[in-house]
Amino acid sequence: MRNDLKVLAASSLVVLSMGLVGCQNVGAPAAPQKAPDAMLQEGLTKLSKVTSYAYNVNLNGDLKGPQGEKPEMVKFNMGLTGNVEAKDPQDPKLNLSIKGDMTADADGGSGEFSMRMNKAALYMNLMKLEGKGAVAIPEEMKAQFLGKWWTMPIPPEALSELSNSMAGSDESKMTEEQKKMKKLVEETKFFKNVEYKSMEAVNGEQSYHYTGMLDEAAVSDFIAKATEMQGQTVSATEKEDMKKAFDQMDFAGDFYVGKDSGTLNKGKVTVTLTANAEKSSPSGTVTVEFTLSDMNKAVTVEVPKDAQPIPMEALGGMLN
Numbered sequence: 671m672r673n674d675l676k677v678l679a680a681s682s683l684v685v686l687s688m689g690l691v692g693c694q695n696v697g698a699p700a701a702p703q704k705a706p707d708a709m710l711q712e713g714l715t716k717l718s719k720v721t722s723y724a725y726n727v728n729l730n731g732d733l734k735g736p737q738g739e740k741p742e743m744v745k746f747n748m749g750l751t752g753n754v755e756a757k758d759p760q761d762p763k764l765n766l767s768i769k770g771d772m773t774a775d776a777d778g779g780s781g782e783f784s785m786r787m788n789k790a791a792l793y794m795n796l797m798k799l800e801g802k803g804a805v806a807i808p809e810e811m812k813a814q815f816l817g818k819w820w821t822m823p824i825p826p827e828a829l830s831e832l833s834n835s836m837a838g839s840d841e842s843k844m845t846e847e848q849k850k851m852k853k854l855v856e857e858t859k860f861f862k863n864v865e866y867k868s869m870e871a872v873n874g875e876q877s878y879h880y881t882g883m884l885d886e887a888a889v890s891d892f893i894a895k896a897t898e899m900q901g902q903t904v905s906a907t908e909k910e911d912m913k914k915a916f917d918q919m920d921f922a923g924d925f926y927v928g929k930d931s932g933t934l935n936k937g938k939v940t941v942t943l944t945a946n947a948e949k950s951s952p953s954g955t956v957t958v959e960f961t962l963s964d965m966n967k968a969v970t971v972e973v974p975k976d977a978q979p980i981p982m983e984a985l986g987g988m989l990n
Contacts, residue, residue: 706864713927713934722755733954741774755969777803819974884921
């Protein structure tokens with residue numbers, strides 16, 4: 671499969687996962703009048719029109735590598751928090767904090783990282799970086815870079831590309847390709863076997879709790895059509911490769927749609943990988959939990975007063 675198709679397939683799964691878990695059960699009143707799959711589809715559509723939100727994401731993985739290959743076991747745990755605003759494509763705002771650790775057999779590491787972005791620049795702070803086993807972090811790098819704010823300007827052409835990708839729900843600012851892609855997303859039912867479970871509270875909003883599974887056929891068709899929109903085609907061999915990949919993967923989740931907002935606001939998705947007959951593929955589970963709040967509220971980016979330009983030459987010398 672071509673690299674661009676792999677990226678598109680992975681991006682589709684990431685986008686599906688990123689709006690998707692519930693909190694305290696506060697009872698189970700009558701189910702909503704609309705069918706479960708229709709409610710979930712509407713929740714996804716309304717989420718695509720949200721211009722700003724705060725997010726909390728937890729990503730966990732416990733994987734076993736192909737038989738006879740190293741590493742034999744890979745485990746990771748990562749948390750992402752922050753907020754983002756794309757109301758004005760010419761003035762995107764982002765606050766992001768990442769904390770996590772990963773091990774590959776006896777080796778691995780952990781770290782903490784913060785990033786902020788406005789229309790003028792990126793601001794980054796590597797607060798912690800520790801190695802484990804054979805992974806060693808140079809002390810010189812720690813002394814020079816850790817715990818400090820660094821800044822890098824955003825080139826005008828990069829901001830323009832970012833602005834085009836953040837056209838949001840305002841169709842007047844969309845290209846024809848973006849309008850077609852938006853229509854395709856809204857018309858594709860990505861999930862099957864959707865069932866209503868209960869009413870639960872999510873960040874103070876009563877929300878409908880649903881369970882469902884990824885519709886592999888619908889996703890494969892979506893990828894093929896989205897690829898064609900970019901002037902490319904998916905060959906029969908590539909379609910077969912996608913089918914084989916889906917055959918070795920189960921994708922199930924819990925999804926929550928706000929009763930008042932009608933927007934998908936929380937979810938938990940578990941991807942289970944099963945090794946092929948030759949055991950030449952990985953197996954295990956990857957779980958993503960995601961919560962959205964403060965939808966369509968203004969986001970503020972605090973510019974670090976002591977941020978310094980990134981010394982690219984010094985950084986490049988250490989990494990060589």
